[in-house]
Amino acid sequence: MPASLRRWSLLAAFACGACFDLGADYGTDDEPIVRGTAPGLLQTICDENAYTLEGAALRRDGLTADTCAFELGPGDGAVTVRVDGSLVATDSETSMVVSALVVDLYAGDATNPRWKELDYSEGSLPAHTEVAYRLESGGQHIGVVELGVTRTTLPPPNDCSVSPRGIGAPRRVGRPVSSVRGARAAPLRIRP
Amino acid sequence: MLDGERYPALRWATASAFGMTLLSARAHADVADTRADAHAPSPRDPATAGELPPWSVRLTIGGGAPVSTVHEELLRQEGYGAPRWMMSGAVERRFHGALGVGAMVSYGLRTTDPDPRDGAGSFLDGPVPTYSERFVLAAFEVPLTFLVAHQRRSWVEASIVPWAGLGWGAATLRDGGQWRSGPTLGATFRLMGRSEHVAMGVALGAYTLPIAQPSSVAGTINFGMFSLALVGGFDAG
Numbered sequence: 001m002p003a004s005l006r007r008w009s010l011l012a013a014f015a016c017g018a019c020f021d022l023g024a025d026y027g028t029d030d031e032p033i034v035r036g037t038a039p040g041l042l043q044t045i046c047d048e049n050a051y052t053l054e055g056a057a058l059r060r061d062g063l064t065a066d067t068c069a070f071e072l073g074p075g076d077g078a079v080t081v082r083v084d085g086s087l088v089a090t091d092s093e094t095s096m097v098v099s100a101l102v103v104d105l106y107a108g109d110a111t112n113p114r115w116k117e118l119d120y121s122e123g124s125l126p127a128h129t130e131v132a133y134r135l136e137s138g139g140q141h142i143g144v145v146e147l148g149v150t151r152t153t154l155p156p157p158n159d160c161s162v163s164p165r166g167i168g169a170p171r172r173v174g175r176p177v178s179s180v181r182g183a184r185a186a187p188l189r190i191r192p
Numbered sequence: 193m194l195d196g197e198r199y200p201a202l203r204w205a206t207a208s209a210f211g212m213t214l215l216s217a218r219a220h221a222d223v224a225d226t227r228a229d230a231h232a233p234s235p236r237d238p239a240t241a242g243e244l245p246p247w248s249v250r251l252t253i254g255g256g257a258p259v260s261t262v263h264e265e266l267l268r269q270e271g272y273g274a275p276r277w278m279m280s281g282a283v284e285r286r287f288h289g290a291l292g293v294g295a296m297v298s299y300g301l302r303t304t305d306p307d308p309r310d311g312a313g314s315f316l317d318g319p320v321p322t323y324s325e326r327f328v329l330a331a332f333e334v335p336l337t338f339l340v341a342h343q344r345r346s347w348v349e350a351s352i353v354p355w356a357g358l359g360w361g362a363a364t365l366r367d368g369g370q371w372r373s374g375p376t377l378g379a380t381f382r383l384m385g386r387s388e389h390v391a392m393g394v395a396l397g398a399y400t401l402p403i404a405q406p407s408s409v410a411g412t413i414n415f416g417m418f419s420l421a422l423v424g425g426f427d428a429g
Contacts, residue, residue: 036312038320039270040365061408063266063323066368069409087316099310101269103262103409110262110411113269115310143409145266150310 036150037087043067045147050082050130056137062145070144071105072137079135081147085128088121093154095122100135101146110143241337241349242289245389247429248335250382252280252395254421258302259400262411271306272323276417282353284335285429294333296355300415301326321365327415329376329401331357349391351382359401361415374403378416382423392424 045051046059046068053059053070056077062069070079083098090096098119103110118133135144255277258264267273277300284294303324308315333355341348359376362369378399384391400416 034308034310034312035314035316036308036310038315038318039272039306039323040319040321043366044318061405061410063263063270063408063410064363064365064368065370065405065408066364066366071409097310101266103266103411105409110266110409113262113266115269145410146270148309149316150312151316 030155032155033153034150035153037148039146040067041083041147041149042069042081042144045081045083052080054078054080060143069146070135071142072135072144073105073139073141075137075141076139077137079144080132081135082130082132083147083149085130087149088119088131089125089127090121090151091124093156095152096120097150098133099148099150100144101148103143103145105141105143113145115148240289241339242286244286244339244347245427245429246286246292248282248284248286248292248294248391248425248427250280250282250284250391250423250425252278252282252380252421252423254278254395254419256397256417256419256421259398259414259416259418261414263413266410267323269309271309272304273307274302274304276300276302276325276415276419278417278419278421280421282333284333286335286337290337292335292337294335294353296329296331296333296357298329298331299326300328323363323365325361325363325369325413325415327359327361327401329357329359331355331376331378345387347386349382349384349386349393351380351384353380353382355379355399359403359415361401361403361413363413372403372405374401376401376416384423386427389428390424390426392422395419395421395423397421 042062051059051070054077056073056075057079058071060069060071061067071077072079088096088098096119097117099115099117102114102116104112118135133147255275258276278298279300280296280298282294282296284292286292301324303322305320305322333353335351335353337349337351339347340350356375356377358373360371360373362371376399378397380395380397382393382395384393386392397419398416399419400414402412402414402416404412
């Protein structure tokens with residue numbers, strides 16, 4: 001084999017190998033990476049005093065006596081929690097969901113535990129150091145036990161692949177950004 | 193109740209416990225058969241539990257699925273799930289035929305790390321708190337013991353042991369749980385292969401140990417469970 005042909009063969013093999021390596025950090029088949037906050041985000045907010053109570057709202061114990069939760073109601077009560085902006089920041093490849101683990105409170109007993117989605121966003125948004133979420137009781141009597149953030153990151157476009165949308169075309173999932181941008185500023189009402 | 197998919201350790205414990213019981217019963221049966229062939233039953237052989245030595249010591253170790261509560265469901269929603277484990281010791285005395293009284297103490301624990309929720313494959317950076325709980329209970333029990341099979345010096349003993357008492361428990365996510373107390377009520381069914389002085393078998397049980405958390409929005413923590421355990425001990429007196 002001539003030296004020049006061998007050189008080009010090695011270069012092609014290296015380039016192709018680089019293509020295969022691109023997917024290594026993202027699993028197979030360009031699967032999105034989904035990562036969530038561990039339990040304790042609400043406790044971090046309590047530790048940092050990053051919350052404000054209004055009306056019929058109290059800070060209470062959470063799952064254990066050494067964790068915090070909030071009781072909203074009966075009647076109108078609200079808590080505004082401030083979350084680190086980097087946790088909820090999104091870009092063109094990242095979407096984000098903020099949820100709250102809530103229970104109904106009737107005569108002091110907790111019932112119907114469930115996650116309630118508070119916010120969803122994707123696409124590039126202006127960066128903030130903190131993002132505030134206001135949780136209202138809406139006249140009900142509820143407990144907020146935990147906050148959770150789930151981030152989904154798409155793998156970067158693979159320059160070596162060809163899709164029907166074209167080489168390396170950016171992909172979008174879910175609702176368009178414009179439909180949810182207002183959710184961050186508006187009160188987030190929790191209904192049973 | 194005993195969900196083998198969620199609690200693989202329980203599945204292992206179940207298989208082990210039943211295996212040991214079968215082995216124990218088979219060993220007793222083999223010995224009894226051999227002796228039965230050689231000797232007719234002696235009129236002196238005990239035919240009821242009341243004729244066996246009156247004092248019994250029973251040691252139990254096992255685990256089980258926590259009873260269903262809102263607190264337990266909240267833990268599950270957070271990604272926590274694990275069986276409870278418990279060891280017990282009891283001293284019993286039969287005083288009227290099959291009927292006896294006894295005292296029992298137990299110690300239990302559960303420690304579990306969370307799994308990511310909502311389809312997530314991993315956690316974002318930051319600490320991942322471990323949920324752990326400890327509990328102890330002390331109870332009076334009223335065991336009813338029957339010999340359900342008997343050949344010379346080997347028996348299969350069945351016992352129903354209702355009990356009631358007081359328990360203390362603490363649960364923590366940050367090394368700061370507070371011990372609180374509450375009433376406890378339960379019952380255990382024991383099936384054991386035994387000789388005159390030694391017994392071994394399995395125990396199925398259920399109990400409740402609700403401990404109110406007055407300032408919590410997450411509801412009462414119930415340290416109770418449906419349990420499967422290995423049980424052994426000796427009789428004297």
